Amino acid sequence: MEISLTTKVAVLILLCGIIYLDRVAVLQMMIHRPIAIAVITGALFNRLPECVTLGILLEMLWVSRLPVGASVPPDDTGAALFGTVAVAYLSFSREVGFADIALIGSASVFVGELGREVDILIRRMNGKISRYAVSGVDVGDLETVRSCIYASIVLWLMAGVLLSFSWIVLGILAGKWLVPAIPQYVISPFLVMYLIIPATGAVSVYQHCRVSNKIAFFHMALASGAIAFMIFEMGVF
């Protein structure tokens, strides 16, 4: 039985809404990482290679932006969701190249930063809920604590579903109309972003890792990795 595209989109909205909970509120089991979102979207739209290529591109970008103290990292789940949906929809109309993926990956950065603002907003709303819980404890009503936790989870879930809906709609618009309307001479130079995006993520991890001999480890592995992959691409093996 063939599942319609609308049903797939609805399933993705619900699934990603639940996955959004994993970012902060529940478990933190890493199912919200861009690579996981890319595999889910790719499998659902039957565009696994294209979506995974974008997932790999975004995976390391914000990995070193740690949620330490009151710091809130960008929404890489949303960025991956927007990007992979856009790539999938673009691939329905034409062949997708690395430059297209890099262009969509660059646009995903705005989604990540926008999602971060929503995250901060929810945490502020949680402040009101927590004040209510504390006042409940002060008067000896412990049921308030349970109710407030449930309220917060519902809030995170609703926000997750809403964000998923927004990013998927934006992704469809970008993949179906926006990117195909951009002339090829603007898209082609974006090939360089296919290196800049992962390199930016990689250098941020590099700078944050304090370990002896890191310069040697990193640059040796980089050179040998590049050469090995090139030989592999040439079809030597």
Next chain:
Amino acid sequence: MLDRKTKSRVFLRSMLVQACWNFENMQSVGFLYAILPGLEKIYAGEPDRIREAAKRHVEFFNTHPYFSSHLAAMSLAFEEKIQKGEVEPSAVNSAKVGLMGSLGAIGDSFFWGSLKPFVSLMSVLAALVNPYLGIVLLVVAYNYFHLRMRIVGFRMSLASPNGIYQYLKENNFAEKNEYIRAMVMIFLGVYLGFFISRILPVDQKFVFTGIQFLVSLCLVIALEFIYRKIAATSEIVVFSAMFVVLISLVMG
């Protein structure tokens, strides 16, 4: 003593410690929610003492979410002693406040700073072979360490108020960090090497490919400098993309 069911409930609830995360008291409501079944068991039939204990634990609390299980267990171990009159009620908050910052720093450094990039890189490289292998590796490898650490730490911290120190002593996180970060550096190099290889024209002449390869290396080194001195990740990507658009419009 807490029964098995109560311990399980506290452990599972400690996974929701960030549910009500906010900028005012951070994880305190989530923490109180986690230990509430334990408090109700310890002070069974003493509603006033449950309320007093709840007030003790609704104050500011912030640590690494994975170590909240340890601190929940340690707090309950203290509460058992408080109930018996063996320690002062203020002792639990002193221990909690003393540990939450250190555990936060250890957790941020080990889980967010080392394990997450390491497993992310492994899953990315595995996804190049098979995307499903990548996602399975990500979830299984990461959560093996994560859940094991939580379960073992929870058990040890619940056994006695000093159990958490024993746990930290047995698990030398600094040494583990060193090994994992060395692996991160290697995998990071391979990851970036993959992207460099992708943008190179492999069907062109060897010398041309070699020059492009060196240019790519220089770009990576330049990005290292820019990130260290000038801008953050998002800014670098946005400004680079704007630069690319500008160049293409001028050239086009």
